[in-house]
Amino acid sequence: MGVQGFQEFLEKRCPGAVVPVDLLKLARTVSRQQQQHHLHRQLPPTALLAPGAPRAARGSAPLQPPFPPAALGAYSGGAGPTRHHHPAHHFHHHGQSQPGLHPLLPPPPPPLPGARVLVDAGSALPRLYGGYQTDWVCGGQWNAMLGYLSALCQACAYPGGEGLELVVMFPGGLGKDRLAEWGRRCQAERQTAQLIVGHVGNKGTPPPRAWFLPPACLSHCVRLALIRFRVKVFQSLEDHHLEVVAFFRENGFHGLLAHDSEYALYNIPSYYSSHALKLSWNGKNLTTNQFLMQEVAKQLGLKRMNFPIFAALLGASSSAGSSAL
Numbered sequence: 001m002g003v004q005g006f007q008e009f010l011e012k013r014c015p016g017a018v019v020p021v022d023l024l025k026l027a028r029t030v031s032r033q034q035q036q037h038h039l040h041r042q043l044p045p046t047a048l049l050a051p052g053a054p055r056a057a058r059g060s061a062p063l064q065p066p067f068p069p070a071a072l073g074a075y076s077g078g079a080g081p082t083r084h085h086h087p088a089h090h091f092h093h094h095g096q097s098q099p100g101l102h103p104l105l106p107p108p109p110p111p112l113p114g115a116r117v118l119v120d121a122g123s124a125l126p127r128l129y130g131g132y133q134t135d136w137v138c139g140g141q142w143n144a145m146l147g148y149l150s151a152l153c154q155a156c157a158y159p160g161g162e163g164l165e166l167v168v169m170f171p172g173g174l175g176k177d178r179l180a181e182w183g184r185r186c187q188a189e190r191q192t193a194q195l196i197v198g199h200v201g202n203k204g205t206p207p208p209r210a211w212f213l214p215p216a217c218l219s220h221c222v223r224l225a226l227i228r229f230r231v232k233v234f235q236s237l238e239d240h241h242l243e244v245v246a247f248f249r250e251n252g253f254h255g256l257l258a259h260d261s262e263y264a265l266y267n268i269p270s271y272y273s274s275h276a277l278k279l280s281w282n283g284k285n286l287t288t289n290q291f292l293m294q295e296v297a298k299q300l301g302l303k304r305m306n307f308p309i310f311a312a313l314l315g316a317s318s319s320a321g322s323s324a325l
Contacts, residue, residue, distance in 0.1 A: 003314050006261035010291055011273075017295035021272070023255075023286045024155065027115035027164035030254060117272070118248050120258035121170040121222065122240055124274035125214050128168075128222045134206040137196065140215035146225055148279070153229040155283035164286070167253070168226055169244055170219060172235035189213060241266075257288070264291060265311040267304050 011018060121128065130148035135141035156164040174182055196207045226233050236243040241262045248256055248268065255270035256263060257277065264271060273289040280286075297304050 003261050003265065003311050006264060006311075006314070007259060010264060010296060014296050014299055017292045017299070018273075018289050019292060020287055021290045023115075023117065023164055023272070023288060024284070026254075027156075030115040115254040116165045116167060116252070117255045117257050118244065118251075118253045119166055119168040120244055120256065120260065120263070120274065121168050121219065123259040124168075124257060124277070125218055125222065126212065127274050127277045128226075129214065129218055132209045132212055136212065136215050137200060137206060140218065140221070142221060145221070149222070149225050149229060151283055152279055152286075153226075153231060155279060155286055165232075166257075167232045167234065167251075168223075169234045169236060169240075169247060170223055171240040173238045173240070175239040178239070255290075262311075264293065264296075265307045267293065267307050 119128075126132075128145075128149065129136075130141075130145050133141045133144055135144075153166075156166055192211050192213055196211050196213070199205070199207045199211075223233055234247065241260070244256075244258075245263070245266050245268070255272050256268045257272045257274045259273055259275045271291045271293065273291065276287075276289040278287050293304055293307075297307075300310070302310055
């Protein structure tokens with residue numbers, strides 16, 4: 001089977017490990033949990049004494065109000081203002097210089113994002129393009145791609161801070177250990193292109209969906225479109241798979257949206273399929289499949305921590321197993 005066939009093994013031989021999920025609903029759930037946790041920790045004592053506010057438990061330590069921006073900058077040695085204004089002067093400027101008034105509470109913090117999902121553009125380009133479109137043979141249906149990305153970004157930007165933040169990482173380099181793999185992939189794409197040209201010349205109809213090849217410069221066009229829609233875009237420098245996993249773990253993402261066997265064997269906490277990503281016509285549902293790697297480990301009789309050793313024993317052509325070790 002090899003490492004490259006492990007993704008197909010998950011989808012066809014492990015039906016209990018593939019479950020449908022709605023990413024937008026998961027993002028709203030995560031956002032509400034974060035808002036409740038943040039409110040419980042940052043609520044000042046004066047707000048606790050307000051009418052209708054929940055009472056603190058007996059014997060609990062009083063919560064400290066957060067530092068104002070000026071005090072925080074002076075305390076941490078940052079770039080905060082160093083001049084100190086008298087409170088009376090501040091209230092006089094706002095027409096509230098009456099004696100005996102207490103300073104107002106600081107404004108509430110901005111809403112926390114719902115969930116942050118890292119997207120591997122190397123394996124998600126067909127879905128970011130909008131899926132199968134018959135005009136891709138003629139050079140690419142770019143207007144339809146822009147419309148799909150616009151609808152996708154608008155659906156993720158749910159009002160109230162309960163949206164889904166997408167961060168996309170594009171492959172920017174190719175390691176020396178993956179040159180052979182790159183050559184085999186180019187050879188397969190060349191053969192598919194010959195089949196497409198023969199089909200169009202003989203029958204004059206669009207080729208089958210299984211022969212879909214990304215249009216030329218699709219990666220650059222998708223990158224520019226995402227930047228236009230204010231989506232954070234990053235690029236790897238050497239080994240794309242290793243940098244995606246390292247970036248995922250260092251920045252605390254909630255999930256990874258990709259379609260590659262190596263990510264499954266890297267023991268990612270929440271691994272979602274980019275090929276099964278579907279956006280509803282009304283933009284209220286963004287569904288895909290989640291791979292439950294603990295179920296896969298049970299069927300294989302392994303522990304999740306032993307996936308790197310299992311990948312090395314598969315005899316993959318790539319360096320996923322040895323790198324993960």
